[in-house]
Amino acid sequence: MFDKVLIANRGEIALRILRACKELGIGTVAVHSTADADAMHVRLADESVCIGPPEASKSYLNIGSILSACEISGADAVHPGYGFLAENARFADILQAHNIRFIGPSGEHIRLMGDKIAAKQTADRLGLPVVPGSGDGVETVEDARRVAADIGYPVLIKATAGGGGRGMKVAQSADGLEEAYRTARAEARAAFGNDQVYLEKFLGKPRHIEIQVMGDGQGGGVHLFERDCSLQRRHQKVFEEALSPALNPQQREAIGERVAHAVRELGYSGAGTIEFLYEDGEFYFIEMNTRIQVEHPVTEAITGIDLINEQIRVASGARLSFDQSDIEITGHAIECRINAEHPETFIPSPGRIDPYHPPGGLGIRVDSGVYAGYSIPPYYDSLIGKLIVHARTRTECLMRLRRALSEYVIGGINTTIPLFQALLDEPDIANGNYDIHWLEHYFERRNA
Numbered sequence: 001m002f003d004k005v006l007i008a009n010r011g012e013i014a015l016r017i018l019r020a021c022k023e024l025g026i027g028t029v030a031v032h033s034t035a036d037a038d039a040m041h042v043r044l045a046d047e048s049v050c051i052g053p054p055e056a057s058k059s060y061l062n063i064g065s066i067l068s069a070c071e072i073s074g075a076d077a078v079h080p081g082y083g084f085l086a087e088n089a090r091f092a093d094i095l096q097a098h099n100i101r102f103i104g105p106s107g108e109h110i111r112l113m114g115d116k117i118a119a120k121q122t123a124d125r126l127g128l129p130v131v132p133g134s135g136d137g138v139e140t141v142e143d144a145r146r147v148a149a150d151i152g153y154p155v156l157i158k159a160t161a162g163g164g165g166r167g168m169k170v171a172q173s174a175d176g177l178e179e180a181y182r183t184a185r186a187e188a189r190a191a192f193g194n195d196q197v198y199l200e201k202f203l204g205k206p207r208h209i210e211i212q213v214m215g216d217g218q219g220g221g222v223h224l225f226e227r228d229c230s231l232q233r234r235h236q237k238v239f240e241e242a243l244s245p246a247l248n249p250q251q252r253e254a255i256g257e258r259v260a261h262a263v264r265e266l267g268y269s270g271a272g273t274i275e276f277l278y279e280d281g282e283f284y285f286i287e288m289n290t291r292i293q294v295e296h297p298v299t300e301a302i303t304g305i306d307l308i309n310e311q312i313r314v315a316s317g318a319r320l321s322f323d324q325s326d327i328e329i330t331g332h333a334i335e336c337r338i339n340a341e342h343p344e345t346f347i348p349s350p351g352r353i354d355p356y357h358p359p360g361g362l363g364i365r366v367d368s369g370v371y372a373g374y375s376i377p378p379y380y381d382s383l384i385g386k387l388i389v390h391a392r393t394r395t396e397c398l399m400r401l402r403r404a405l406s407e408y409v410i411g412g413i414n415t416t417i418p419l420f421q422a423l424l425d426e427p428d429i430a431n432g433n434y435d436i437h438w439l440e441h442y443f444e445r446r447n448a
């Protein structure tokens with residue numbers, strides 16, 4: 001096992017990783033920008049190193065500074081969390097070259113899944129169902145027209161290097177294709193420095209269902225069932241639940257088995273998520289995330305498995321500590337992403353929090369690094385905490401969520417808590433009857 005893990009992240013996930021390390025008896029090194037010197041995980045870590053100014057490009061994304069921090073502290077492993085360098089294959093390779101363990105999959109697997117076309121081709125080869133599409137990069141408008149006619153409109157034009165829902169454009173018909181194609185390429189160039197795009201059939205009302213996986217690269221590979229992340233705003237997840245209200249046990253088992261088989265075939269090591277769109281009883285692979293995800297706690301709630309603990313163990317060379325047959329589901333879990341944003345306009349709301357009172361009681365988990373008197377810096381994303389609620393049934397879970405939200409006090413700033421309270425009054429949410437466009441339609445109705 002490692003002696004000392006450096007946590008190359010900030011916010012709630014840095015604290016989450018720190019907690020897992022402490023429970024494993026591993027020393028912790030926090031790194032932080034000058035804007036994060038007061039962060040909770042910095043206070044709780046055994047050691048901390050300032051790695052640069054507030055801008056992420058000069059601190060949390062600065063590989064040189066992070067390597068120096070490893071050198072100074074003598075850390076023997078790095079946990080990247082999510083975002084920042086978590087899916088940067090070069091970072092994983094550089095650490096390996098310096099004999100520091102990257103807590104995540106191999107650089108090779110990160111690279112493979114980071115290229116969306118290669119990822120889709122791999123998924124197809126591993127026997128996973130994929131969205132019908134170009135299969136390859138589409139280099140000209142003429143090619144785009146041909147492929148679109150072949151798969152049928154509407155089509156979605158997506159960036160090969162895509163992420164975070166950017167660089168995606170829908171063409172409803174042949175008329176709009178050229179403009180959508182050119183805009184998608186321009187956006188992809190601006191966002192990712194790579195303007196290659198590919199085409200996919202645009203699914204009208206799918207759900208986003210993703211399967212949590214773990215592998216040990218030594219023949220072990222399991223799935224930990226699904227999360228339903230269909231409630232999204234601008235392709236960003238807002239509310240996640242496990243299990244999905246849309247699947248029956250047979251569908252669940254069938255897709256889970258296929259995914260676990262794919263993970264073993266790939267020789268994948270660490271935690272990952274295989275994301276699908278699900279429509280009319282069919283799954284369509286869209287991508288694989290080669291990291292821990294924001295919404296991992298809903299899976300932890302229903303399985304009782306500490307995914308970060310397992311990531312660390314596997315990275316240190318251990319085999320998976322459980323088999324597929326050891327994984328049992330208990331009850332239902334829901335996560336709400338609490339953002340420092342206005343609940344209607346979504347304008348970010350950095351500033352000083354006071355008072356602060358998180359909810360508690362049976363089945364409540366709050367993953368957050370904030371505290372009374374903490375000032376949210378304006379430089380990073382607006383996620384300030386996650387409320388995860390677990391109960392025996394989905395109905396109980398919704399009732400408990402309502403109760404928890406009513407207790408949650410975050411003064412001094414705007415948060416998305418009122419949005420979740422409003423959503424709980426919607427019959428479609430109560431019934432689990434929503435797809436990936438539901439939330440956008442809800443906002444249109446509300447603003448009409």
Ligand code: ADP
Pocket residue numbers: 131156162163164165166200201202203204206208232235275277286287436
């Ligand atoms: P990113 O890496 O940018 O997050 P994804 O491929 O994971 O991109 O897609 C993000 C979201 O975009 C999905 O959750 C879904 O809401 C929507 N989406 C992606 N592909 C399709 C598709 N073929 N049809 C309809 N919606 C899609």
